[in-house]
Amino acid sequence: MTLNPTADLSAHVQRGLDDLKALVALQSVSAQGRMLGETAAAVTALLEAEGFTVRAFPGQVAPVLVAEAGEGPFTLLIYNHYDVQPEDPVDLWATPPFELTERDGRLYGRGASDDKGEFISRLAGLRVLKEQRGGRLPLRVKWLIEGEEEVGSPSLEAFIAGHAAELSADGVWWEFGSITPEGRPVLYAGLKGIVCLELRCRVAASDLHSSNGAVVDNPLWRLAAAVASLRGPDGTVLIPGFHDDVRPSSAADQAAIEALPGQGETLRETYEVTRPLGDPGEYHTRLNLKPVVNVNGFHGGYEGEGSKTVLPAEGMVKLDFRLVPDQDPARVVQLLRAHLDAQDFRDIEIIELESHQHPARSDLNHAFVQTAVRVAGAVHGVAPILNPSSGGSGPMYPFMQHVGAPVIALGIGNIGGRVHAPNENILRRDFENGVRFTAAFLAELADGQRSA
Structure with missing residues (x-):
């Protein structure tokens, strides 16, 4: 120098x-x-x-x-x-x-x-x-x-x-x-791409007494089931076609991953993580090279102190997808819509938030x-x-x-x-x-x- x-x-x-x-x-x-x-x-x-x-x-x-x-x-x-x-x-x-x-x-x-x-x-x-x-x-x-x-x-x-x-x-x-x-x-x-979304579900014009849960569906149950369908227990995204455009990692990418120190111990210790996801040996591969879907928030119904026996009229979930080259944010939204429709969640609305970002490396x-x-x-x-x-x-x-x-x-x-x-x-x-x-x-x- x-x-x-x-x-x-x-x-x-x-x-x-x-x-x-x-x-x-x-x-x-x-x-x-x-x-x-x-x-x-x-x-x-x-x-x-x-x-x-x-x-x-x-x-x-x-x-x-x-x-x-x-x-x-x-x-x-x-x-x-x-x-x-x-x-x-x-x-x-x-x-x-x-x-x-x-x-x-x-x-x-x-x-x-x-x-x-x-x-x-x-x-x-x-x-x-x-x-x-x-x-x-x-x-x-x-x-x-x-x-x-x-x-x-x-x-x-x-x-x-x-x-x-x-x-x-x-x-x-x-x-x-x-x-x-x-x-x-x-x-x-490089950076991962991102898509931020809301899923919204409404089943009635207003909240109902929870006794009606025997005859009226619950938007939070529907949202929970829809979200559960998006990924497997190991965090792998299950939306059909989601992984089709993922660019294979290069030899240089793989060599860099192999040279990275540790397996996430610092992160887990600093933030006192109680449920790490995936095999520890996959830590750097997941963080660098794998796409993921996250639940950022789950909202609806009564959230105050104590109980309130209510059947919510509507609910909402906030999601983000972290993408890798060459995934396209717009195509991810299309694939999500097709997946929800195929799972009989046509009543769940997708709202796109902020501006999406493409991945880059x-x-x-x-x-x-x-x-x-x-x-x-x-x-x-x-x-x-x-x-x-x-x-x-x-x-x-x-x-x-x-x-x-x-x-x-x-x-x-x-x-x-x-x-x-x-x-x-x-x-x-x-x-x-x-x-x-x-x-x-x-x-x-x-x-x-x-x-x-």
Whole structure:
């Protein structure tokens, strides 16, 4: 690496934490439309201070920012978002959710990890590189920062398709990543797709006395039976045709899976899991390469204290499907409808929620991916963990489809970071290493590590 691995970055780290504190204080909750314009303006000011030309485009919920700076043979496109999840329930926070607070080496606050901490650590690392290159940014950096990610990025796919030429790049750096408790960086070369749905069933115009359960069907029974038909005891989705389009994993994917450490022990211990699913030896294959259906919520009838002998008129179940290449979200909805009809659940309505995401996965052998792996290992002083895919989802597919560049995810999250939950946090150690990685990664790309 061309960056001095022992350079003192403390001033840049502290400046970055000051920036993060100011950004966390802006309550940019996209689900509620709070402070999105103000936060977009603050992000714009931070980028312009580093010489970026920033343009703001209207989105369905919040502005989409496109920034560009630097000059060189390699073009890197970075994707981040400035919106955050709601802070509720507030009473479960140990400190105010929109005040960046440090306790025992952890920095707490909504957005500290997802995604303001990621953005600021990268901006601070870019400042390091500029300082070491005499104020010059020796590669072209394009930055796409949206404010709608936490509500499904409804504007993003059409935006990328319409601005593909100006977003063209040799590689894309995704908005998140994680570090293990032992300090090993975890990289992801893909994301699962997602389909979010509601199943609704109504059997009467109003609730009835439960004595009528002898002669009137129950919507919750019907929904329970419908949901039970979707997967087997081991979690395998049972919808006919669901697996037909699944892309076979590559030799590189399989080799990466075999090299992944552990069998999910950290997850089970951190969250005190009492019912793990599947054989422990399948943990990484399931998380990376297998599609899944989840029940997110089951609602209907009386849910208060004590008993109420009522036959509900209607009920509702929330589901999500996590998909793998080359499954199509629209086709999954069609297959679900056909399955429910075949099982005599024609009265169950399917409601599509938010915007769906296609699955995406980069070639693990691509030079850009391997450069990220190599630099991460050098910065952290330990072999990185490379996953073919994250178990989570996001709008990665439009970048690969329209920009046509490989994507790698690497960031500063941690397994106890409580992203989307009260007491969201990052480790100061990980933020500091994120700054150092950014400077080293950009330096390596600038100095000749072009994509294949």
